[in-house]
Structures are given as C-alpha cells and as structure tokens.
Amino acid sequence: MQSVPPAWLALERTLQRAYPGRPLRPVKKSKIDLVHDGDSEWVAAGFRPLARLMRPNTGRNGENCFALEFLVPSYVTQHVTIAAAQAVWGVLSDYIPDRVEDAFGPPVECTEAGLASATLAAGGI
Secondary structure (H helix, E strand, C coil): CCCHHHHHHHHHHHHHHHCCCCCCCCCCHHHEEEEEECCEEEEEECCEEEEEEECCCCCCCCCCCCEEEEEECCCCCHHHHHHHHHHHHHHHHHHCCCEECCCCCCCEECCCCCCCCCCCEEEEC
16 A cells, blocks of 8 residues: 555646646545445545555465556546556556565566566546
C-alpha cells in the first residue's frame, strides 16, 4: 500500500499537465487504508478510492501476488492514458523486489524482460 500514494501523485501530475485546468488532488499518507466495496478491494484515502487491489485467485500465484488498477476520468484521451501508465509504472517499478519467488520453480529475476506481468490497467470512470 505504500507504493500507491506516489503512483497516484504521478498519475495526478500527468493528468494536470495534459489538462491544465484540472486541480491536483494530493493524498495524505496517513489516511491510506484498504476498503472493501462489495467484491472489490480498494486502496483509498478516506472515502476517495485511489487504486483497486486485484488479487489473482489461481493456484499458480503466491499470496503476495497482486495487481493495482488505477482509473482515469472518461475524458482522458488514449495518448494521455499511455503517458499516465508510463508515469505510474516509473514509480511502481521502484517497489518491485530484485527477485520474485515463482510457485513452479526457482526465483525469477525481476528485470523488465523477466517479469511475468508488468501490466497497468487504466480504465474510465
């Protein structure tokens, strides 16, 4: 959860650069918590959801495997979404350990080529 506020800030700065009239919406790290909304889990700052926490429920993935889904407003163009995804990944990549345990074999090197999945999902809200 500690990676979400800086990733959120990178997303917000990218959106503010692309849409100058859009206010920057920073978050306080002290308000970050995990919130359950029906069948979804969200990393939220108070009542504001920042990223959806997605836990794969397959036998192949370990307990510490998860994905974060950041949503962008519906007016955001494809080009801005790609720029935002790159900015968020630039922040999140610092939080990935050098090695990841694979459920079916020896530890896997966490390089860009060695990562099984380095996907950022960005959708409209």
